[in-house]
Amino acid sequence: MSRLWPVSGPDGGDNWDTPRDAAAAANLARMAKAIQYTELGGPEVITLNDIPDPQPGAGQVAIRIEAAGVNPIDWKLREGIRPSAPISKPRGTGTDGAGHVTAVGEGVDGFRVGDPVVFSGKLGAYATDLVVPAEKVFARPAGVPAAVGAALGIPVGTAYQALRSLGIRGDDTLLIHGASGSVGQAAVQFAVLAGARVLGTTSDARASRVSDLGGEPIAYGEGLVERVRQAAPDGVTAILDFAGTDEAIHASLELLEDRSRIATIVRGPDAADFGMRAFGGGAPEPLTAQQETWRSEAIPVALALIAAGRFSVELGEQFPLERAADAQRASREGAPGKLIVVP
Numbered sequence: 001m002s003r004l005w006p007v008s009g010p011d012g013g014d015n016w017d018t019p020r021d022a023a024a025a026a027n028l029a030r031m032a033k034a035i036q037y038t039e040l041g042g043p044e045v046i047t048l049n050d051i052p053d054p055q056p057g058a059g060q061v062a063i064r065i066e067a068a069g070v071n072p073i074d075w076k077l078r079e080g081i082r083p084s085a086p087i088s089k090p091r092g093t094g095t096d097g098a099g100h101v102t103a104v105g106e107g108v109d110g111f112r113v114g115d116p117v118v119f120s121g122k123l124g125a126y127a128t129d130l131v132v133p134a135e136k137v138f139a140r141p142a143g144v145p146a147a148v149g150a151a152l153g154i155p156v157g158t159a160y161q162a163l164r165s166l167g168i169r170g171d172d173t174l175l176i177h178g179a180s181g182s183v184g185q186a187a188v189q190f191a192v193l194a195g196a197r198v199l200g201t202t203s204d205a206r207a208s209r210v211s212d213l214g215g216e217p218i219a220y221g222e223g224l225v226e227r228v229r230q231a232a233p234d235g236v237t238a239i240l241d242f243a244g245t246d247e248a249i250h251a252s253l254e255l256l257e258d259r260s261r262i263a264t265i266v267r268g269p270d271a272a273d274f275g276m277r278a279f280g281g282g283a284p285e286p287l288t289a290q291q292e293t294w295r296s297e298a299i300p301v302a303l304a305l306i307a308a309g310r311f312s313v314e315l316g317e318q319f320p321l322e323r324a325a326d327a328q329r330a331s332r333e334g335a336p337g338k339l340i341v342v343p
Helices: 020-029 074-077 146-150 153-166 182-193 205-210 224-231 246-255 269-272 289-307 321-332
Strands: 032-037 047-051 060-069 096-104 117-121 131-132 135-139 173-177 197-202 216-219 238-241 262-264 315-320 337-343
Touching: 032 321, 047 321, 060 117, 060 146, 060 153, 074 321, 096 146, 096 153, 117 146, 117 153, 117 289, 135 224, 135 289, 146 315, 146 337, 153 182, 153 289, 173 182, 173 246, 173 321, 182 197, 182 205, 197 205, 197 224, 205 216, 205 224, 216 224, 224 246, 238 246, 246 262, 262 269, 315 321, 321 337
Parallel strands: 173 197, 173 238, 197 216, 238 262, 315 337
Antiparallel strands: 032 047, 060 096, 060 131, 060 337, 096 117, 117 135
Protein backbone atom coordinates (compact mmCIF):
# COMPACT_ATOMS: atom_id res chain seq x y z
CA MET A 1 0.00 0.00 0.00
CA SER A 2 1.24 3.46 -0.81
CA ARG A 3 2.74 5.66 1.87
CA LEU A 4 -0.33 7.85 1.40
CA TRP A 5 -2.12 5.57 3.87
CA PRO A 6 -0.75 6.01 7.43
CA VAL A 7 0.43 2.86 9.20
CA SER A 8 -2.47 2.89 11.65
CA GLY A 9 -4.93 3.30 12.12
CA PRO A 10 -12.34 20.01 15.72
CA ASP A 11 -31.72 46.62 26.55
CA GLY A 12 -30.99 48.14 24.22
CA GLY A 13 -30.86 52.00 24.95
CA ASP A 14 -28.06 54.36 24.16
CA ASN A 15 -27.17 55.28 27.74
CA TRP A 16 -24.61 52.92 29.26
CA ASP A 17 -23.82 54.87 32.45
CA THR A 18 -24.98 52.30 35.02
CA PRO A 19 -23.24 48.98 35.73
CA ARG A 20 -26.39 47.11 34.65
CA ASP A 21 -26.39 48.90 31.29
CA ALA A 22 -22.68 48.20 30.92
CA ALA A 23 -23.29 44.50 31.47
CA ALA A 24 -26.09 44.52 28.90
CA ALA A 25 -23.79 46.22 26.39
CA ALA A 26 -21.16 43.58 26.97
CA ASN A 27 -23.71 40.82 26.43
CA LEU A 28 -24.88 42.40 23.17
CA ALA A 29 -21.29 42.70 22.00
CA ARG A 30 -20.84 38.98 22.59
CA MET A 31 -23.85 37.87 20.58
CA ALA A 32 -22.97 35.52 17.75
CA LYS A 33 -25.11 34.70 14.69
CA ALA A 34 -26.17 31.36 13.33
CA ILE A 35 -28.31 29.91 10.57
CA GLN A 36 -31.08 27.80 12.14
CA TYR A 37 -34.47 26.25 11.46
CA THR A 38 -37.30 25.05 13.71
CA GLU A 39 -39.21 22.89 11.22
CA LEU A 40 -38.41 20.71 8.26
CA GLY A 41 -39.04 22.15 4.83
CA GLY A 42 -37.60 24.11 1.95
CA PRO A 43 -34.95 26.83 2.11
CA GLU A 44 -37.62 29.28 3.37
CA VAL A 45 -37.51 27.67 6.86
CA ILE A 46 -33.94 28.92 7.34
CA THR A 47 -33.44 32.00 9.52
CA LEU A 48 -30.42 34.00 10.65
CA ASN A 49 -30.58 34.33 14.43
CA ASP A 50 -28.64 35.95 17.24
CA ILE A 51 -27.27 33.38 19.69
CA PRO A 52 -25.21 33.71 22.89
CA ASP A 53 -21.50 33.79 22.20
CA PRO A 54 -20.46 30.14 22.63
CA GLN A 55 -18.05 29.45 25.50
CA PRO A 56 -15.99 26.24 25.54
CA GLY A 57 -16.32 23.67 28.29
CA ALA A 58 -13.82 21.00 29.20
CA GLY A 59 -12.37 19.34 26.13
CA GLN A 60 -13.78 21.96 23.76
CA VAL A 61 -12.46 24.72 21.51
CA ALA A 62 -14.31 27.92 20.57
CA ILE A 63 -13.83 28.90 16.93
CA ARG A 64 -14.53 32.15 15.08
CA ILE A 65 -15.71 30.76 11.76
CA GLU A 66 -14.31 32.26 8.56
CA ALA A 67 -15.82 29.74 6.12
CA ALA A 68 -18.28 26.84 6.22
CA GLY A 69 -18.55 24.09 3.64
CA VAL A 70 -21.93 23.35 2.03
CA ASN A 71 -22.70 19.63 1.71
CA PRO A 72 -25.77 17.84 0.28
CA ILE A 73 -26.45 16.32 3.70
CA ASP A 74 -27.18 19.87 4.97
CA TRP A 75 -30.29 20.31 2.84
CA LYS A 76 -31.24 16.64 2.97
CA LEU A 77 -31.52 16.88 6.77
CA ARG A 78 -33.39 20.19 6.54
CA GLU A 79 -35.88 18.78 4.04
CA GLY A 80 -36.31 15.54 5.96
CA ILE A 81 -34.93 13.41 3.12
CA ARG A 82 -32.39 12.04 5.58
CA PRO A 83 -34.05 11.01 8.87
CA SER A 84 -33.10 12.88 12.04
CA ALA A 85 -34.38 13.31 15.59
CA PRO A 86 -37.47 15.48 16.17
CA ILE A 87 -36.68 19.21 16.33
CA SER A 88 -37.15 20.41 19.92
CA LYS A 89 -35.18 23.67 19.67
CA PRO A 90 -33.65 25.78 16.88
CA ARG A 91 -31.34 23.52 14.91
CA GLY A 92 -28.15 24.64 13.24
CA THR A 93 -26.94 23.41 9.89
CA GLY A 94 -23.60 22.50 8.34
CA THR A 95 -20.86 20.41 9.90
CA ASP A 96 -17.62 21.51 8.18
CA GLY A 97 -15.77 24.78 8.68
CA ALA A 98 -12.56 26.66 9.24
CA GLY A 99 -11.51 29.72 11.21
CA HIS A 100 -9.35 30.55 14.20
CA VAL A 101 -9.43 29.65 17.88
CA THR A 102 -10.96 32.25 20.23
CA ALA A 103 -10.94 30.25 23.48
CA VAL A 104 -9.74 26.88 24.74
CA GLY A 105 -11.55 24.78 27.34
CA GLU A 106 -10.03 23.00 30.28
CA GLY A 107 -7.96 19.96 29.47
CA VAL A 108 -7.33 20.86 25.84
CA ASP A 109 -3.75 20.63 24.65
CA GLY A 110 -2.34 21.57 21.27
CA PHE A 111 -4.44 24.65 20.54
CA ARG A 112 -3.99 28.30 21.52
CA VAL A 113 -6.04 31.42 20.95
CA GLY A 114 -5.41 32.66 17.43
CA ASP A 115 -4.51 29.31 15.91
CA PRO A 116 -5.92 28.74 12.38
CA VAL A 117 -7.97 25.53 12.38
CA VAL A 118 -10.32 23.29 10.44
CA PHE A 119 -13.17 21.32 11.99
CA SER A 120 -15.60 18.68 10.85
CA GLY A 121 -18.48 16.73 12.32
CA LYS A 122 -20.02 19.46 14.50
CA LEU A 123 -23.53 20.61 13.60
CA GLY A 124 -23.95 24.39 13.37
CA ALA A 125 -21.08 25.39 11.10
CA TYR A 126 -23.15 28.05 9.32
CA ALA A 127 -22.43 30.57 12.09
CA THR A 128 -20.03 33.25 13.18
CA ASP A 129 -18.87 31.26 16.22
CA LEU A 130 -19.09 27.65 17.35
CA VAL A 131 -17.83 25.42 20.17
CA VAL A 132 -16.35 22.18 18.85
CA PRO A 133 -14.98 19.10 20.64
CA ALA A 134 -11.19 19.25 20.45
CA GLU A 135 -10.97 15.86 18.75
CA LYS A 136 -12.89 17.29 15.78
CA VAL A 137 -10.50 20.23 15.35
CA PHE A 138 -7.33 20.14 13.22
CA ALA A 139 -4.47 22.60 12.84
CA ARG A 140 -4.63 24.45 9.51
CA PRO A 141 -1.17 24.85 7.94
CA ALA A 142 0.06 28.24 6.85
CA GLY A 143 -0.95 28.90 3.26
CA VAL A 144 -4.17 26.87 3.40
CA PRO A 145 -7.04 29.40 3.08
CA ALA A 146 -10.07 29.05 5.34
CA ALA A 147 -12.36 28.35 2.37
CA VAL A 148 -10.17 25.46 1.26
CA GLY A 149 -10.05 24.07 4.80
CA ALA A 150 -13.82 24.34 5.13
CA ALA A 151 -14.24 22.39 1.88
CA LEU A 152 -12.53 19.28 3.18
CA GLY A 153 -14.53 17.55 5.94
CA ILE A 154 -17.24 15.37 4.44
CA PRO A 155 -15.80 15.09 0.89
CA VAL A 156 -12.26 14.06 1.81
CA GLY A 157 -13.39 11.97 4.77
CA THR A 158 -15.88 10.04 2.66
CA ALA A 159 -13.48 9.53 -0.24
CA TYR A 160 -10.52 8.46 1.91
CA GLN A 161 -12.61 6.06 4.01
CA ALA A 162 -14.19 4.47 0.94
CA LEU A 163 -10.80 3.90 -0.67
CA ARG A 164 -9.33 2.46 2.52
CA SER A 165 -12.38 0.21 3.00
CA LEU A 166 -11.99 -1.19 -0.52
CA GLY A 167 -8.24 -1.63 0.02
CA ILE A 168 -7.24 0.35 -3.09
CA ARG A 169 -3.65 -0.40 -4.07
CA GLY A 170 -1.18 0.51 -6.75
CA ASP A 171 -2.19 -2.44 -8.91
CA ASP A 172 -5.88 -1.50 -8.99
CA THR A 173 -7.86 -0.08 -11.89
CA LEU A 174 -10.58 1.89 -10.16
CA LEU A 175 -13.79 3.19 -11.75
CA ILE A 176 -15.37 6.17 -9.98
CA HIS A 177 -18.92 7.21 -10.84
CA GLY A 178 -19.35 10.96 -10.30
CA ALA A 179 -15.66 11.74 -10.46
CA SER A 180 -16.02 15.51 -10.92
CA GLY A 181 -18.03 16.16 -7.74
CA SER A 182 -16.37 17.16 -4.50
CA VAL A 183 -16.18 13.61 -3.13
CA GLY A 184 -15.23 12.22 -6.52
CA GLN A 185 -12.39 14.71 -6.99
CA ALA A 186 -10.98 13.81 -3.58
CA ALA A 187 -11.19 10.11 -4.38
CA VAL A 188 -9.48 10.53 -7.74
CA GLN A 189 -6.56 12.31 -6.09
CA PHE A 190 -6.17 9.93 -3.15
CA ALA A 191 -6.33 6.90 -5.44
CA VAL A 192 -3.80 8.33 -7.90
CA LEU A 193 -1.47 9.13 -5.00
CA ALA A 194 -1.85 5.52 -3.87
CA GLY A 195 -0.67 4.43 -7.33
CA ALA A 196 -3.96 3.21 -8.81
CA ARG A 197 -5.18 3.80 -12.33
CA VAL A 198 -8.41 5.80 -12.12
CA LEU A 199 -11.26 6.01 -14.63
CA GLY A 200 -13.90 8.58 -13.75
CA THR A 201 -17.36 9.12 -15.19
CA THR A 202 -18.25 12.74 -15.84
CA SER A 203 -19.92 15.08 -18.29
CA ASP A 204 -18.04 16.43 -21.27
CA ALA A 205 -18.04 19.87 -19.65
CA ARG A 206 -16.25 18.52 -16.56
CA ALA A 207 -13.92 16.03 -18.20
CA SER A 208 -10.89 18.33 -18.11
CA ARG A 209 -11.14 18.60 -14.32
CA VAL A 210 -10.90 14.83 -13.96
CA SER A 211 -7.90 14.79 -16.30
CA ASP A 212 -6.19 17.59 -14.37
CA LEU A 213 -6.39 15.46 -11.21
CA GLY A 214 -4.77 12.46 -12.83
CA GLY A 215 -7.88 10.50 -13.76
CA GLU A 216 -9.11 9.32 -17.14
CA PRO A 217 -12.54 10.82 -17.92
CA ILE A 218 -15.28 8.54 -19.22
CA ALA A 219 -18.51 10.10 -20.48
CA TYR A 220 -21.59 8.80 -18.73
CA GLY A 221 -24.78 8.04 -20.65
CA GLU A 222 -25.73 5.40 -23.21
CA GLY A 223 -22.81 3.13 -24.04
CA LEU A 224 -21.03 3.64 -20.70
CA VAL A 225 -20.16 -0.02 -20.19
CA GLU A 226 -18.64 -0.29 -23.66
CA ARG A 227 -16.58 2.87 -23.15
CA VAL A 228 -15.19 1.56 -19.87
CA ARG A 229 -14.30 -1.78 -21.44
CA GLN A 230 -12.59 -0.02 -24.33
CA ALA A 231 -10.55 2.12 -21.92
CA ALA A 232 -9.70 -0.86 -19.69
CA PRO A 233 -9.68 -4.06 -21.80
CA ASP A 234 -8.42 -6.09 -18.83
CA GLY A 235 -11.30 -4.86 -16.70
CA VAL A 236 -11.65 -2.78 -13.59
CA THR A 237 -10.82 -4.19 -10.16
CA ALA A 238 -12.84 -1.84 -7.96
CA ILE A 239 -15.75 0.57 -8.36
CA LEU A 240 -16.94 3.48 -6.25
CA ASP A 241 -20.33 5.06 -6.85
CA PHE A 242 -20.66 8.72 -5.89
CA ALA A 243 -23.49 9.37 -8.37
CA GLY A 244 -26.26 7.05 -7.21
CA THR A 245 -27.94 6.76 -10.61
CA ASP A 246 -29.46 3.55 -11.91
CA GLU A 247 -26.97 3.74 -14.76
CA ALA A 248 -24.06 3.77 -12.32
CA ILE A 249 -25.44 0.84 -10.34
CA HIS A 250 -26.25 -1.40 -13.30
CA ALA A 251 -23.02 -0.58 -15.12
CA SER A 252 -21.05 -1.47 -12.01
CA LEU A 253 -22.74 -4.86 -11.72
CA GLU A 254 -22.03 -5.59 -15.38
CA LEU A 255 -18.39 -4.50 -15.18
CA LEU A 256 -17.23 -6.25 -12.01
CA GLU A 257 -18.20 -9.69 -10.73
CA ASP A 258 -16.61 -9.26 -7.29
CA ARG A 259 -19.39 -7.37 -5.49
CA SER A 260 -17.20 -6.93 -2.38
CA ARG A 261 -15.18 -4.40 -4.36
CA ILE A 262 -18.18 -2.32 -5.47
CA ALA A 263 -19.40 0.34 -3.04
CA THR A 264 -21.82 3.26 -3.04
CA ILE A 265 -22.13 6.28 -0.77
CA VAL A 266 -25.53 7.27 -2.20
CA ARG A 267 -27.68 4.15 -2.55
CA GLY A 268 -27.36 2.90 1.02
CA PRO A 269 -30.96 1.69 1.44
CA ASP A 270 -30.92 -0.68 -1.54
CA ALA A 271 -27.20 -1.48 -1.92
CA ALA A 272 -27.64 -4.89 -0.30
CA ASP A 273 -30.28 -5.76 -2.88
CA PHE A 274 -27.54 -5.52 -5.51
CA GLY A 275 -24.99 -7.35 -3.36
CA MET A 276 -22.72 -4.31 -3.13
CA ARG A 277 -21.31 -2.45 -0.14
CA ALA A 278 -22.57 0.90 1.17
CA PHE A 279 -20.74 3.49 3.22
CA GLY A 280 -23.36 5.89 4.63
CA GLY A 281 -25.90 7.27 2.20
CA GLY A 282 -28.76 6.03 4.36
CA ALA A 283 -27.35 2.52 4.70
CA PRO A 284 -28.95 0.48 7.50
CA GLU A 285 -25.56 -0.52 8.87
CA PRO A 286 -23.48 2.26 10.49
CA LEU A 287 -19.83 2.76 9.70
CA THR A 288 -17.43 0.68 11.75
CA ALA A 289 -15.13 2.28 14.32
CA GLN A 290 -12.23 1.83 11.91
CA GLN A 291 -14.13 3.52 9.09
CA GLU A 292 -15.00 6.46 11.36
CA THR A 293 -11.31 6.71 12.25
CA TRP A 294 -10.38 6.83 8.58
CA ARG A 295 -12.88 9.64 7.96
CA SER A 296 -11.27 11.72 10.70
CA GLU A 297 -7.74 10.77 9.66
CA ALA A 298 -8.41 12.04 6.14
CA ILE A 299 -8.53 15.71 7.13
CA PRO A 300 -4.95 16.14 8.41
CA VAL A 301 -3.75 13.94 5.54
CA ALA A 302 -5.43 16.24 3.01
CA LEU A 303 -4.24 19.40 4.78
CA ALA A 304 -0.64 18.21 4.63
CA LEU A 305 -0.99 17.33 0.94
CA ILE A 306 -2.51 20.73 0.15
CA ALA A 307 0.29 22.51 2.00
CA ALA A 308 2.76 20.50 -0.08
CA GLY A 309 0.99 21.35 -3.33
CA ARG A 310 -0.08 17.74 -3.97
CA PHE A 311 -3.85 17.99 -3.50
CA SER A 312 -6.33 20.38 -5.11
CA VAL A 313 -9.75 21.67 -4.04
CA GLU A 314 -12.07 23.20 -6.61
CA LEU A 315 -13.94 26.04 -4.94
CA GLY A 316 -17.30 27.16 -6.25
CA GLU A 317 -19.47 30.15 -5.39
CA GLN A 318 -19.19 31.77 -1.97
CA PHE A 319 -22.27 33.07 -0.15
CA PRO A 320 -22.55 35.47 2.81
CA LEU A 321 -24.17 33.99 5.90
CA GLU A 322 -27.49 35.73 5.26
CA ARG A 323 -27.70 33.94 1.88
CA ALA A 324 -27.25 30.45 3.30
CA ALA A 325 -30.60 29.42 1.82
CA ASP A 326 -29.30 30.32 -1.65
CA ALA A 327 -26.19 28.26 -0.99
CA GLN A 328 -28.28 25.20 -0.21
CA ARG A 329 -30.46 25.81 -3.26
CA ALA A 330 -27.34 25.93 -5.41
CA SER A 331 -26.05 22.70 -3.84
CA ARG A 332 -29.36 20.96 -4.51
CA GLU A 333 -29.21 22.10 -8.15
CA GLY A 334 -25.72 20.65 -8.58
CA ALA A 335 -23.69 23.84 -8.87
CA PRO A 336 -20.05 23.08 -9.73
CA GLY A 337 -17.22 23.39 -7.27
CA LYS A 338 -17.32 23.35 -3.50
CA LEU A 339 -19.86 25.90 -2.28
CA ILE A 340 -18.88 27.95 0.76
CA VAL A 341 -20.81 30.07 3.27
CA VAL A 342 -18.76 32.99 4.59
CA PRO A 343 -19.89 34.52 7.91
